[in-house]
Amino acid sequence: MSLNRTDVTAAMETALSKVLDRPVTGLSGQTRLFDDLHLDSTTMLEMLMELEDSLGLEVDPEELEADDFETVDTFTDFALAQLETRNAA
Numbered sequence: 184m185s186l187n188r189t190d191v192t193a194a195m196e197t198a199l200s201k202v203l204d205r206p207v208t209g210l211s212g213q214t215r216l217f218d219d220l221h222l223d224s225t226t227m228l229e230m231l232m233e234l235e236d237s238l239g240l241e242v243d244p245e246e247l248e249a250d251d252f253e254t255v256d257t258f259t260d261f262a263l264a265q266l267e268t269r270n271a272a
Contacts, residue, residue, distance in 0.1 A: 186238065186266055191259045198233035202226050212256035227252060240265055 192210055199207040203226065216222045222230070234240045240262055251261035 185270075186263065188259050188263070191238065191262050192255060194234055194237045195230070195255065195258070198230045198237065201233055202229040210255045212254060212259070214255045216252050216254065216258065222252075234262065238262070238266065239269075241269055 196207050196210055199210075199220065199222075203220070203222075207220070214220065216227070231240070231242055235242065242265060246265075251257055
């Protein structure tokens with residue numbers, strides 16, 4: 184299964200809506216996860232777990248960098264790279 188940016192963003196909206204218990208729609212690439220959506224480390228981990236289920240994303244906590252979670256775009260780049268690595272294996 185090959186995913187694109189739109190797929191990852193849609194999955195993020197679904198995961199964030201569930202984690203934050205409020206509708207999250209219309210995310211743009213520049214949306215800041217911590218500043219604009221008010222995520223914290225706990226809600227970020229919950230979002231990652233939701234994405235592991237919905238996208239098959241596997242994240243090694245050792246590979247996480249703060250920069251990967253700055254905006255929707257930086258996280259999407261991170262997620263797509265992780266999925267690409269897994270699919271290549």
